Amino acid sequence: MAGRSGTSLKNNYWPEDLLLSILATLPAKSLLRFKCVSRHWQALIINPHFMEQHLEKQQKKDYPQLIFASRASKPDMDMVLESMAIVDVEVGDGEGTKTRKGLKRSSSNICHLQSANYFVSNSCNGIICLFGITNVFLYNPGTREFRIVKMQKKEFSPDNSSVDTFGIRIAKETNKRAYNDIFLAVRVFPLYQLVGFGRDQVTKECKIIRLFTPNEENPIHECEVFTLSSDAGASWKGLGEVAYFIRAAQLPVYLNGALHWILDERHANPSEVIVSFDLHTEKFQAISHTSCFSVVSDRSRLHHMELLSFRGSLCLVEGKYDWSSRQLNISIMNQSNGIWEKLFSINRGLMNYRFPLAFPIAELKDGTFLVLRHKKNLEIFDPESQSDSEVLIQHEKSVDYYAYSESLVPLYGVPLVN
Template identity: 25%
Template sequence: MENQNQESFPSQPNQRLSPPTHELPPISSNEQTQKRNGPESHDVPVQSPKSSRNANLSPPSFPQEIVVEILSYLPVKSLLRFTCVSKSWKTLKSDPCFIKKHLKTDPKFSKKRLLISSGSVQIQGIVSCSLNAIFDDPIVTATTFEDLPQWFVGSCNGLVCIAIGRDAVILVNPTLGVSKMLPDFGFKKSWNSYCYTVFGFGFDASVDDYKVVRIRCYPIRPFEDGYNYESIFEVYSLRTNCWRMILEFPFRIPFRTAAKHVNGSLNWPLFNQPGWFLDTIISLDLAEETCKEVPQPCYGDRASKRSLGVLDGCLCVLCHYGRSYTDVWVMKEYGKRESWTKLVTITYMGVSMYPNKYYECFVAPLFVSRSGEILLQFGMELFIYNPKQKEFSTPRFGPLSEAFRGIYRTEFYEESLVLPTGVNQPS
C-alpha cells in the first residue's frame, strides 16, 4: 500500500513528470495563516494563462554575429576559459577570421603589453607589463618570462621574434606560451671578427604570411675610413617554413639594429656609405622583396644624431640637437615625404635632475597615450612626457622595479591567438 502512493519517475531522460492528481501541493506556513484569516479565494495563488505560457518559453538567444562581436573584445585568457561553453565557442580560437577580428578590436589598448630586456642582475629573463598600467596605475604590476632570451627582433600581431646569436631565431606568442625555433638556413660562408647579422620581422598581408629577414654583413674590401661591406638578405616564410636568399647590396646596416615594421615593410637606418646619404633609411617591401630609400623630413640646421622608431603604426624619427632638445617626426602616410609631421619638441631641461646621465639621450619614443602623453626611453630608463605641461614623470613599479632601471631593449606586443607554428593561418 505504501508503494502505491509513491510517484513514478520517467523511463526516458527527457520525459517530464506529471503533477500528482491525488493530493495538493504542501501549504506553507504563510498560506496557512492566510487560510485562517482571509477568504477562501486566497488559499492557493492562481497563475494566469499568459504567465503560464511565458514560463515555458526558452530564454532569448543572441545572433551568432553579435556573440562573436562581444567575444572579440575579451582578452585571450578569458577566451580560453570560455572554450568549454560550447563547440562553436571552442572553434573560435582557431578560426582565422575571428583571430583577425580579435586583433583589430582593441579600442582602449587593453591587449597591448610592453616587453623589457633588462640588464639588472636581479632579473633573469624578460619583464612584461600592461601598457595601460604604465599610464594609469599608481603601481605597475609586472611579470617575468624566465625562459625567453633577451634580444628582440620585433613583434607583429602578438608574435614576438627573438634572436639567439648569429643564426638561431625563435617565434613566440607570450600570451599563449607557444614558441617555434626556426630552421637553420644552411648558408655557408667564412666568418671573421668583422662579420655580423641583423634581423627584421614583419607581416606580408598580400599572402597572410609572417616573414623573418636576416641580413649577413661581410667586409669585402677596406677603404680609408674602414671596411666596405656587402649585405646578403635572406627571408624566412612561416607558410613554407624555409629560408631563401633574395638580395645582395653594397652597404651595411648598423650592428644590432632591429628593423622597424611599418605598412608591410621593414625599415633600417644606414651608415654613411659611398653613394648613400648620411643616416639614410632603407626599406624592404615584404611583398615585393625589393629595397628602396625612404624620404626624410627637412631637419634644419644643427641636427645631429637621429634614431628610428614607430609611433601608432607610423614610421618616426628622433632628431637630436645636441643636449638642447629633440624633435619627434612622424610619417603620417608611409612613403610620402610631404606627410612628415613634427609631432612634438622635447627639451632636456626636464631630465636635468640626472647629472650622471649627461652622456645619454632619448633613445626612441615608444607610445602616445589617448591624452597625448608620450612614453619614451631615456638612456636605460622609461619616462612619460606631457607635451602640454612640458613635464616628465616616471612610472612606478612594484617588486620588479630594478628591471626598469637597466633597460636594454623594449618591444610592444599585443595579446592574440596567432600561433607561431602557423597552423591557424588562412589557407
C-alpha cells in the first residue's frame, strides 16, 4: 500500500489509534495478508494488545461465526470442519423486498481430520478443541493454525483397541464434497475422560484441561493441565484427584476464564449442580442452582441437562420429555448475584419422540436464537411466539454446529496449507 506521494503508509500518515481501531474490525484472513504491508503493520498486528482489541471487536459483532462438524461419507469417515458466516440477504416477493438471514460458506478454511475416534469438546476465543483417545486437536479457523497435543496419562477404557491418529487433509476448491452426503449419527462422548479448552483471563494463556478416570474401580476423576506456549518441551501438569463427582459424557462451557461441567446426580451435595474450574487459580468450585422449573436434586428424572453460554452468562438447559409433550427450559445465571432466572422455554407437542427438541446454539441481535432441529436443520426460533422462521441450512444427515468469534490467538502450532 502506498500514500498519495507513492511512499509507504507509515504511522506519520495514519494516527496509530485510528489505524488500530480500523484493523480491529477486519477478519483474521485480511489481517494475515496485511502483515505483509510493512514491518510496522506486522508489529502492530502481532502485538498481544492488538490481538485482545481485535477479539473484543469480533465478539461484539451482531452475528457469530459458525463451525459445523460432520463425518464424511464412507469409507473414509473423516471428520469435516467447515466455517460459515450469518449474513443478511435481501429477498424479493410479491409485496416487495424483505431482508432475511442466510449463511455464507467459507471456501478457505475447510479442514478434514483423518480419525475414526474423535470427540468435539468446545470453542473458546475463536479456537475449536477436539480430542481423541491419545491426542488433543486445536484449530483456529481464522488463522488456519492447528496444533496437536499428545496426552500424558492414559484413562481406563474397556475398548483397548480404540486408537486415534489425527491427520490433516485440506479440501481444495476444485475438489469440494457434496455436503448432502456428510453425516454425524449422534453426539458421542467417551465415558472415562472429559477435555475442555479455555483461556486464563489474567495471563492470557490458553490451557487444555483433561479429567480422566485412571481405573474402573475408582470413578473419581484425576485432573491435568497443559498450557500452550512456544516451548517445545511443554508438558502436562497433574493436579491430582478432583473433589467433585462430575457427570460423564458432556460438553464443557467456557465463560469468563473458567470451564463449567454439570455434577453427577450421585454428588454428595444435591444442591450443587455445576462445578467450575478457574483457569488462573486452577481450582474447582461448585455452583448451586435454585431451580426455576423443577427439583434439581432429582436430576435422575430429567431426560436432558446441558450447559450453554448466552449474553456473557452461564445458562442451564433442562429437558423434559414424556408421551404427551416435550419441553426445554433455559435458565440464566445473574453474574452479579448468582441468582438463576428463567430465560425462555421451547415447547413442543408430541411429534417424533425419537428426536430431541431444537437445541439453542447462539442468540442473534433481534432476540431470536439459532437452533439445531433434529441435528439436521439450522433454524431461527422466536421465544416470544414459540415459532420457527426460515431454515438457514438443511442436511440429509446429522451435523453439529458451534458458534465462535474470529481471533488471532496463537496456538504456537502449524498453519494449514493447500
